[in-house]
Each structure stands twice: as C-alpha cells, then as structure tokens.
Amino acid sequence: MFRKILIANRGEIAVRIIRACREMGIPSVAVYSEADRDSLHTLLADEAICIGPAPSDKSYLNMEQILAAAAAMKAEAIHPGFGFLSENAKFAELCEKCNIAFIGPSAEIIHRMGNKSEARKTMTEAGVPVVPGGKEPVYTVEEARKMAEEIGYPVMIKASSGGGGKGMRISYGPEDFDGNFQNAQMESVKGFSDDTMYLEKYVERPRHIEFQILADKYGHVVHLGERDCSIQRRHQKVLEEAPSAAISPELRKKMGETAVRAAKAVGYENAGTIEFLLDKDKHFYFMEMNTRIQVEHPVTEMVTGLDLIKEQIRIAAGEPLGMTQDDIKLHGHAIECRINAENPSKNFMPCPGRITNVHVPGGNGVRIDSHIYSDYQIPPNYDSMLLKLIVHGSDRESAVAKMRSALGELVIEGIETNLDFQFEILSHEAYQKGDTNTHFIQTYFSEYCGGK
Numbered sequence: 001m002f003r004k005i006l007i008a009n010r011g012e013i014a015v016r017i018i019r020a021c022r023e024m025g026i027p028s029v030a031v032y033s034e035a036d037r038d039s040l041h042t043l044l045a046d047e048a049i050c051i052g053p054a055p056s057d058k059s060y061l062n063m064e065q066i067l068a069a070a071a072a073m074k075a076e077a078i079h080p081g082f083g084f085l086s087e088n089a090k091f092a093e094l095c096e097k098c099n100i101a102f103i104g105p106s107a108e109i110i111h112r113m114g115n116k117s118e119a120r121k122t123m124t125e126a127g128v129p130v131v132p133g134g135k136e137p138v139y140t141v142e143e144a145r146k147m148a149e150e151i152g153y154p155v156m157i158k159a160s161s162g163g164g165g166k167g168m169r170i171s172y173g174p175e176d177f178d179g180n181f182q183n184a185q186m187e188s189v190k191g192f193s194d195d196t197m198y199l200e201k202y203v204e205r206p207r208h209i210e211f212q213i214l215a216d217k218y219g220h221v222v223h224l225g226e227r228d229c230s231i232q233r234r235h236q237k238v239l240e241e242a243p244s245a246a247i248s249p250e251l252r253k254k255m256g257e258t259a260v261r262a263a264k265a266v267g268y269e270n271a272g273t274i275e276f277l278l279d280k281d282k283h284f285y286f287m288e289m290n291t292r293i294q295v296e297h298p299v300t301e302m303v304t305g306l307d308l309i310k311e312q313i314r315i316a317a318g319e320p321l322g323m324t325q326d327d328i329k330l331h332g333h334a335i336e337c338r339i340n341a342e343n344p345s346k347n348f349m350p351c352p353g354r355i356t357n358v359h360v361p362g363g364n365g366v367r368i369d370s371h372i373y374s375d376y377q378i379p380p381n382y383d384s385m386l387l388k389l390i391v392h393g394s395d396r397e398s399a400v401a402k403m404r405s406a407l408g409e410l411v412i413e414g415i416e417t418n419l420d421f422q423f424e425i426l427s428h429e430a431y432q433k434g435d436t437n438t439h440f441i442q443t444y445f446s447e448y449c450g451g452k
C-alpha cells in the first residue's frame with residue numbers, strides 16, 4: 001500500500017479523500033493556495049504545503065508545482081479528485097514519468113475518452129449503442145450539412161473536445177444549421193483549440209443516466225448500478241439519486257452489462273462512469289465516459305455500502321477487486337442535493353462571503369460531505385459548491401421524506417444558498433412521482449431561468 005498520498009484538490013472532495021486515507025492508515029498531504037490557508041482540507045490533512053496564489057491556474061492547475069510538492073513531501077501517489085487536473089492526460093503522464101501513482105486511469109485512456117468523437121467510434125465498434133448519427137467527425141460546414149440531411153433533423157452538433165454543453169448546439173433544420181454549426185465550432189476552437197465536430201440525432205427530453213464502474217489492473221470490471229442525474233441547470237447537476245425511478249431490474253442488467261463492455265473495450269482501470277441518454281421509449285445510448293471520481297459518487301456508496309475512494313486507492317496500489325458482480329447488491333434509495341453559495345433569484349449568481357453560522361442535520365441515513373464551518377470565509381476563486389447533503393432511505397418515498405426533513409433542518413447563515421430551491425424541487429409533484437428529465441427545471445421552474 002502507498003506510504004503517503006497527496007491530494008491535488010480542495011474543498012469537500014479533498015476532505016473526503018483525506019478521511020478515506022486516515023481510515024486506511026495512510027498519511028495524507030494537502031496542497032493549498034494562498035486563499036485556502038484556513039480551509040478545512042489544509043487543516044485536516046497530516047501535512048500541508050502551499051502551491052501558489054489564489055487563481056486556480058497558479059495553484060490547483062499548476063502541474064509542476066504539484067509534482068514538486070509531491071516529491072518534496074515524499075508522496076507515493078496523487079489523488080486528483082474531480083475538476084482541476086483530474087481528467088488532464090498530460091498530468092497523469094507527468095505523474096507516471098515522475099514515478100508517482102496517479103489514482104485514476106492511465107494517461108492514454110484519459111486522452112482517448114477525452115476525444116468524444118473517437119470514444120463514440122470505439123464504443124460503436126465494441127457493440128455499445130450510441131445515438132444514431134455520423135460515424136466520422138466533420139470539420140467543414142458543407143460536409144456537416146450533408147451529414148445532417150442524412151441523419152435527419154433535429155440534430156445535435158457537438159465538439160469532439162467538448163463536455164458540459166460547451167461547443168454544443170441543436171439544429172432543427174437546414175435554415176438554422178450553418179449558423180449553429182459555425183458557432184459551435186468557433187466555441188470549440190476558442191475553448192479547446194480543436195475544430196473537430198460530430199453530429200448526432202437530437203434526443204428529446206432524455207434522462208441522464210450514468211453507471212458507476214470499478215475496474216482493477218487485471219481486467220476485472222464490475223458495475224455498481226446507475227445514478228439518475230437528469231435534474232440539471234445549464235449542464236450543472238443540481239441533485240442526483242440512485243437507483244433511477246425510470247429503470248427496471250431488467251433494464252439495469254442490460255445497461256450495466258453494456259457499461260462493463262464499454263469499460264472492457266478500452267482496457268479501463270480504476271473508478272469510472274459511463275454516461276447514457278435514456279429516451280422516452282427507454283432506449284439508451286452511450287454519450288461519454290468520465291474518467292474520474294464524480295461529485296455524486298456518495299449516492300452509489302449509500303446503496304452499495306462500498307467506499308469508492310478507498311476502492312480507487314486499492315486499485316491504484318495494484319490490489320485486485322475484492323468483489324464480483326454477484327456480490328454487488330443495491331439496497332434502498334439515496335438522494336444527494338448540492339448546496340451552493342449562489343442566489344437562485346439572481347440567476348444563480350455565485351455569492352461567496354463569510355459563513356457566520358452552520359447547523360447540520362443528522363440522524364439515521366443522513367450524510368454530509370462538506371468543508372464549511374462557522375466563520376469560514378468562502379474564497380471567490382473557486383466553484384460555489386459548499387456541501388453535499390446525502391440521505392438514504394428504504395425506498396424512494398422515504399428518501400424524499402428524509403431529504404425534505406434534512407433540508408428543513410440545515411442552516412447556513414451569512415451567505416445566500418440554493419437550499420430553498422432544492423426544497424422546492426423535492427416538494428414538486430412531478431419530482432415526487434419520479435417524472436423527471438433534463439428539461440425538468442426549465443419546465444417547472446421557468447421563473448428562475450430568465451427565459452432559458
């Protein structure tokens with residue numbers, strides 16, 4: 001096992017990883033920016049080292065600085081968390097070169113799955129269903145328009161290096177195609193220095209269903225069931241749950257086996273997520289593979305009883321999976337609400353500031369993953385997520401009741417948060433019926449959406 005792990009992240013996920021290390025008896029090293037001297041991850045780790053000024057590109061994205069910190073502190077492995085360098089193939093490669101274990105898949109796999117049109121092709125060849133659309137990427141508006149006619153409108157125009165909705169446009173017909181294609185491509189060139197685009201048939205009001213997988217270094221792969229992340233706002237997930245109200249045991253088996261096949265097709269290693277779109281007729285299509293631990297991993301932990309961060313560490317250290325697919329049983333229902341420092345009535349504008357008082361709920365099946373405390377000053381430099389409230393109940397209805405109770409008890413004073421907005425979602429009839437899709441917030445909370 002590793003003798004020391006450096007955590008190349010901040011906030012709640014850094015705290016989450018430090019705790020897993022401590023439970024495993026592994027000393028942890030926090031890295032922190034000048035804005036995070038008093039942050040919980042800095043205080044909680046066994047050791048901490050400053051890696052630069054507040055802006056992310058000078059600190060949490062500064063590869064040389066982080067690798068130098070790992071060498072100086074004699075860390076044998078780096079856990080990248082999510083965001084920042086977690087899906088940066090170059091960083092994973094530099095770790096390999098420095099003989100430091102990157103807790104995640106190989107640089108080559110990160111690179112291959114980061115190229116979405118190539119991932120689509122790889123999955124097609126492996127017999128994984130993808131959204132009907134173009135086999136090859138496109139570069140010019142002329143060849144793209146021809147392909148769109150063959151696919152049939154409406155079509156989704158996507159950037160091969162995209163993600164999170166960047167470089168993505170819908171086109172409903174030839175009259176709006178050229179402009180949308182050019183805008184999407186321009187966004188991609190600006191954002192990712194890549195003009196590679198691809199086209200898919202547009203799937204209307206789908207659900208976002210993702211399967212968690214674990215894969216060891218010896219070719220063993222298991223899936224841990226799905227998460228339903230359909231409730232999003234501008235491609236930011238708002239709340240997530242496991243299992244999905246839309247998925248029967250038969251469909252779970254079929255999608256889970258497909259997710260395992262997808263992971264095996266690329267020789268995947270460590271924890272990963274296969275994202276699917278699920279349409280109204282319950283057809284599912286591969287969208288992307290995420291090669292990191294995700295924000296919403298706790299809902300999977302609650303229904304499987306596993307600790308995904310510990311599994312990641314064991315896998316990276318070369319241990320074989322301690323389970324087979326038959327060992328994995330799903331129990332009850334879990335929901336996670338992301339509590340952000342933002343103002344829902346001001347278009348969800350981020351509102352950093354000083355937290356003057358915190359009271360967290362507790363009790364049977366209530367979990368809080370957070371880095372906040374009373375008198376904590378939220379730096380304005382990073383994302384606005386403050387706390388994840390996760391509940392586990394015996395079924396969906398009791399999980400919803402528990403979440404409403406827990407949200408009602410949670411107090412965060414001194415700043416604006418989306419706590420009441422989350423409570424409204426949990427109280428909505430459509431949500432309670434499990435009737436959700438990616439347009440849920442636009443459909444039922446349009447007053448918060450400023451027309452979008």
Ligand code: MV4
Pocket residue numbers: 131156163164165200201202203204206207208229230232235277287288438
């Ligand atoms: C789609 C789609 C409909 N049809 N692709 C959004 C982000 C990126 N990962 C893929 N996305 C979508 N791709 C086709 N062919 C609809 C979305 C989409 C979406 C997907 C998941 C969760 C929320 C979403 C919100 C809007 C659009």
